[in-house]
Amino acid sequence: MVAARESKAASGSAQQVDVAVVGAGFAGLYLPHRLRKAGLTVVALEEAGDVGGTWYWNRYPGARCDIQTIDYSYTFDPELETAWTWSEKYATQPEILRYLGFVADRYDLRRDIRFKTKVTEATWDEANGRWHLATDNGAPVSCRYYIMATGCLSAPKPPEIDGVKDFTGAVYFTGRWPHDGVNLAGKRVAVIGTGSSGIQSIPLIAQQAEHLTVFQRTPNFALPAHNGPAPSDRMSLLQGDRAAYREQARRSMAGVPYPQQMAVSWQLSDAERRARFEEAWGKGDLVYILTQLWADQGVDVDGNALICELIREKIGTIVKDPETAAALMPHDHPFGAKRPCLDTNYYATYNRPNVTLVNLRQEPVKAITPSGITTGKRSFDVDVIVFATGFDAMTGAIRAVHPITGRDGKSLSGVWAQGPQTYLGLTVAGFPNFFMITGPGSPSVLSNMAVSIEQHVDWVVDRLAALRDAGFTTIEATETAQAGWGRHMADCATLTLHRLANTWYTGANVPGKVRALMPYTGGVGPYRSICDEVVSRGMLGFKLT
Numbered sequence: 001m002v003a004a005r006e007s008k009a010a011s012g013s014a015q016q017v018d019v020a021v022v023g024a025g026f027a028g029l030y031l032p033h034r035l036r037k038a039g040l041t042v043v044a045l046e047e048a049g050d051v052g053g054t055w056y057w058n059r060y061p062g063a064r065c066d067i068q069t070i071d072y073s074y075t076f077d078p079e080l081e082t083a084w085t086w087s088e089k090y091a092t093q094p095e096i097l098r099y100l101g102f103v104a105d106r107y108d109l110r111r112d113i114r115f116k117t118k119v120t121e122a123t124w125d126e127a128n129g130r131w132h133l134a135t136d137n138g139a140p141v142s143c144r145y146y147i148m149a150t151g152c153l154s155a156p157k158p159p160e161i162d163g164v165k166d167f168t169g170a171v172y173f174t175g176r177w178p179h180d181g182v183n184l185a186g187k188r189v190a191v192i193g194t195g196s197s198g199i200q201s202i203p204l205i206a207q208q209a210e211h212l213t214v215f216q217r218t219p220n221f222a223l224p225a226h227n228g229p230a231p232s233d234r235m236s237l238l239q240g241d242r243a244a245y246r247e248q249a250r251r252s253m254a255g256v257p258y259p260q261q262m263a264v265s266w267q268l269s270d271a272e273r274r275a276r277f278e279e280a281w282g283k284g285d286l287v288y289i290l291t292q293l294w295a296d297q298g299v300d301v302d303g304n305a306l307i308c309e310l311i312r313e314k315i316g317t318i319v320k321d322p323e324t325a326a327a328l329m330p331h332d333h334p335f336g337a338k339r340p341c342l343d344t345n346y347y348a349t350y351n352r353p354n355v356t357l358v359n360l361r362q363e364p365v366k367a368i369t370p371s372g373i374t375t376g377k378r379s380f381d382v383d384v385i386v387f388a389t390g391f392d393a394m395t396g397a398i399r400a401v402h403p404i405t406g407r408d409g410k411s412l413s414g415v416w417a418q419g420p421q422t423y424l425g426l427t428v429a430g431f432p433n434f435f436m437i438t439g440p441g442s443p444s445v446l447s448n449m450a451v452s453i454e455q456h457v458d459w460v461v462d463r464l465a466a467l468r469d470a471g472f473t474t475i476e477a478t479e480t481a482q483a484g485w486g487r488h489m490a491d492c493a494t495l496t497l498h499r500l501a502n503t504w505y506t507g508a509n510v511p512g513k514v515r516a517l518m519p520y521t522g523g524v525g526p527y528r529s530i531c532d533e534v535v536s537r538g539m540l541g542f543k544l545t
């Protein structure tokens, strides 16, 4: 294999490689490993100073995964699996970052990664059948294949509140937390946002701050993580037959090996439902509670409402002040239609004397002022504002490379003006040799991302190797296949309750973003079968030249 850097020197200004990968998170690390093994030259371009992606940027207090770490791991190399032992059921951000660094070292991945290098534009060069990538640091890149592993939750969303620049105190974003940490002792702190990042960080910020004021627009469902060692029943299953355990995850609905639940809510008595719920609440497992209570919980409003009521009841028993408890109880979306959270002491934190909840549904934020935050009713003087306000999810990082220009001068933002159009969430018609890992239209954020990332990377790299071996140089989705995938996506979505929630899954969290349910809701296993069938039927829906 010709080293990527050597070919750069030989060919003048642009770095010449077979494949350019953007990103060095879970996806952008596995890609170079697989691509090298397939005999392709590769460079990965990463804006951050090191590997890790999500786990490089999100260093806020309490940051952890919410899929059990034994499941949220690479599975491509059995030796890697036994070379690393997780210390907890849900590992912390530093531990996951260490793991990704360990993987980078083990497979010597950093030598093909250019850090502190942002891809700013991408243009398909029709005459030469290559992509040209402009960067903000160092040589541009010329590649035959352009793969965006830019992450679904990597473009932080601006807070859209007037006056942030006027605030004289300190401002932090959970998704861009300082590497040296932040000392909040003795400070009056505001947290805006009660999604997963807010719900993980609020209990720890409350322990440090003199006073914490939480500004909540929409309450979210949160379940106790009951963190600790990996549960022995799951460990025995994994260690009993690792290959079978991993294969079951790949064929499951959410990328975690749980069986399909068959009993529906109305077949169970109140007592049986409550017993199932209590067992799930005690387990501290998001995927378990989302999939194992009763089969109609994700597709039927009544089946779902039963769970919502049981969770609200729990909130009422934990939070002592009835007004605060009521404000924390979600009523505006079905459980699971918005990403639920796993927490450690989240609700109990509101029993602390130094914590105040401000319900923005009753008193919206009017502005941020030099000294703090003003709502419709009051002003709060604070020293620090933490924005846990989320991401321009799924399309934000892709569209931030602007323009991405495909065949005939077509721009991706033009093609996506009415929402993302893709074939399989992997490719876009009119953009030859362009791939997205966990792009809109794939199960991605509705699954254990580690499983979905490996599936995408394996599928793409296997295709590139097969194309090369068969003498083809370009691959492109057809418009017909893309339209068909869009219809299939819509059909699957109709069966779910996602339409009943305003969430980042649908773009509703970003003002002006076109509303469309972006992830594929048909499940990880069925999706994998479809991708495999595309191949077995002669690359159905693709044009190869």
Ligand code: FAD
Residues within 6 Å of the ligand: 022, 023, 024, 025, 026, 027, 028, 045, 046, 047, 048, 052, 053, 054, 055, 056, 058, 063, 064, 065, 066, 067, 072, 117, 118, 119, 120, 149, 150, 151, 152, 153, 154, 197, 397, 400, 401, 437, 438, 447, 448, 449, 450, 453
């Ligand atoms: P990322 O990890 O987001 O990496 C993308 C990289 O691309 C980033 O480093 C970014 O800097 C880089 N990049 C983007 N644009 C450019 C550009 N133009 N030029 C150069 N570089 C660029 N998923 C789960 O399944 N389970 C979990 O428990 C879980 N926990 C999470 C916790 C948090 C706090 C967050 C935010 C997300 C979590 N996720 C979880 C989702 C998580 O994003 C994925 O699991 C996974 O880490 C994504 O890996 P990735 O490589 O696809 O993207």
Ligand code: N01
Residues within 6 Å of the ligand: 064, 065, 066, 067, 153, 159, 160, 161, 174, 192, 193, 194, 195, 196, 197, 198, 200, 215, 216, 217, 218, 339, 341, 342, 360, 365, 388, 389, 390, 391, 445, 504, 509
């Ligand atoms: O972002 P979010 P997040 N004024 O969009 C509020 C993964 N993740 O970073 O709901 C006032 O969920 C917004 O309110 P509303 C996981 O997939 C996982 O927390 O729009 N409030 C909401 O409360 C997760 O789902 C973990 O009304 C404003 C919050 O900010 C995804 O990443 C940990 C506002 C944003 O919540 C995103 O999570 C962290 C405004 N102008 C992240 N703008 C794990 O636990 C926004 N909000 C593994």
